[in-house]
Amino acid sequence: MGKLLGTYPLFGLTLRTATVRSATWEGLADQEGFVRTELINMLVELARGRVGMVIPGYLYVSRDGRGLPWQTGVWSDAHIEGLRRMVEAVHKQGSVIAAQIAHAGGRTRPNLIGDKRPVAPSPVEGFSFGDTPMEMTISDIHNIIDAFGDAARRVKDAGFDALQLHAGHGYILSQFLSPLFNMRDDGYGGTAEKRRRFVIEVYERVQRAAGGSFPVFIKINSTDGMAGGITVEEALETVKDLSSRGLAAVEVSGGLAGSDDNRPGRKGISVPSEEAYFQEAAYEFKKNLNIPVILVGGIKSYEIAEDMLAGGKADLVSFSRALICEPHLIKRWQEGDTRRARCISCNLCLKEGLTGNGIACVANKKSKDGDAA
Numbered sequence: 001m002g003k004l005l006g007t008y009p010l011f012g013l014t015l016r017t018a019t020v021r022s023a024t025w026e027g028l029a030d031q032e033g034f035v036r037t038e039l040i041n042m043l044v045e046l047a048r049g050r051v052g053m054v055i056p057g058y059l060y061v062s063r064d065g066r067g068l069p070w071q072t073g074v075w076s077d078a079h080i081e082g083l084r085r086m087v088e089a090v091h092k093q094g095s096v097i098a099a100q101i102a103h104a105g106g107r108t109r110p111n112l113i114g115d116k117r118p119v120a121p122s123p124v125e126g127f128s129f130g131d132t133p134m135e136m137t138i139s140d141i142h143n144i145i146d147a148f149g150d151a152a153r154r155v156k157d158a159g160f161d162a163l164q165l166h167a168g169h170g171y172i173l174s175q176f177l178s179p180l181f182n183m184r185d186d187g188y189g190g191t192a193e194k195r196r197r198f199v200i201e202v203y204e205r206v207q208r209a210a211g212g213s214f215p216v217f218i219k220i221n222s223t224d225g226m227a228g229g230i231t232v233e234e235a236l237e238t239v240k241d242l243s244s245r246g247l248a249a250v251e252v253s254g255g256l257a258g259s260d261d262n263r264p265g266r267k268g269i270s271v272p273s274e275e276a277y278f279q280e281a282a283y284e285f286k287k288n289l290n291i292p293v294i295l296v297g298g299i300k301s302y303e304i305a306e307d308m309l310a311g312g313k314a315d316l317v318s319f320s321r322a323l324i325c326e327p328h329l330i331k332r333w334q335e336g337d338t339r340r341a342r343c344i345s346c347n348l349c350l351k352e353g354l355t356g357n358g359i360a361c362v363a364n365k366k367s368k369d370g371d372a373a
């Protein structure tokens, strides 16, 4: 047997497989971001399907940081209780569970954040879902760092095993890192080193709030998938700096919601050669770092996933859409049916989530309707 389906030691715990459910917005919280039973049920299915570490969809750290409707929140102490129920339910099925925390920055719409105007490192037009965002003042920066810290304390209180910072896909941490979004000429922009300052300050605050030994890791863009965006070298420098401060692992991703063919979840991955599209970046990270590297992006085939581990490109393999289509994919592979995931990367699962009933695989739905007819 290869490495994918055996146990893997991470964060002082034993993962039942070297697989991760990459954070995936489920669209199943209530209007204020409180956990609903349907959300817990979705995550429990992933644990029953033997995913090693489950990462629920990004949790917004403050009311003005929500990126999508029915997103789960971690912006008040009142959210802890529902999150704790979620953690306990996943633990009961034998998986590790980490919380991804995020702030949307400019990548949101006023109607999602109490009709306020979104804030961002710089007022860059065209990258926001709606209005051009307002440039953050130094006091905005401090308030958002505080919000990340408070969220980290709640994550720890809720019983999560680890915390992941979302520094990819054009949300606030990635906005600061990227030359496409950060035009500042103060201490938070102007050079690569200054652009990474916000991320480092958030990391340090979060680590302090969660306690020194609590595992904090990051999901980061290795490329923005657009000319003028972040480079692998720069992303690697940021992660090197963070790992010198105790970062526990890195998940290598890329793309922006608006980067068309290069978005984080690329469409139409129909043959194995198109899978694992961030593997070269992950390999660079693996060669230059001493922390576990998690690879995400278009992985559907058991053989490709094993190749990534055998070839030293990653330590763990992460899946999002394949597990929306088949929550028990890993179990199926473990039981000997190693056929490729059925997911066709159509991305209609996300559209489906915007209807208000949670993400769902449209192809699955169609075949069920067909069966019933």
Ligand SMILES: Cc1cc2nc3c(=O)[nH]c(=O)nc-3n(C[C@H](O)[C@H](O)[C@H](O)COP(=O)(O)O)c2cc1C
Pocket (backbone or CB within 6 Å): 022, 023, 024, 025, 026, 056, 057, 058, 100, 166, 168, 169, 219, 253, 264, 265, 266, 296, 297, 298, 299, 318, 319, 320, 321, 322, 347, 349, 350, 353, 359
């Ligand atoms: C419906 C949906 C929701 C997503 N939500 C998140 C999220 O909350 N946080 C995140 O880091 N990435 C999110 N992503 C991106 C995925 O985690 C992943 O990086 C991307 O889809 C590529 O992996 P895949 O090919 O296995 O789907 C989402 C993707 C989809 C399709």
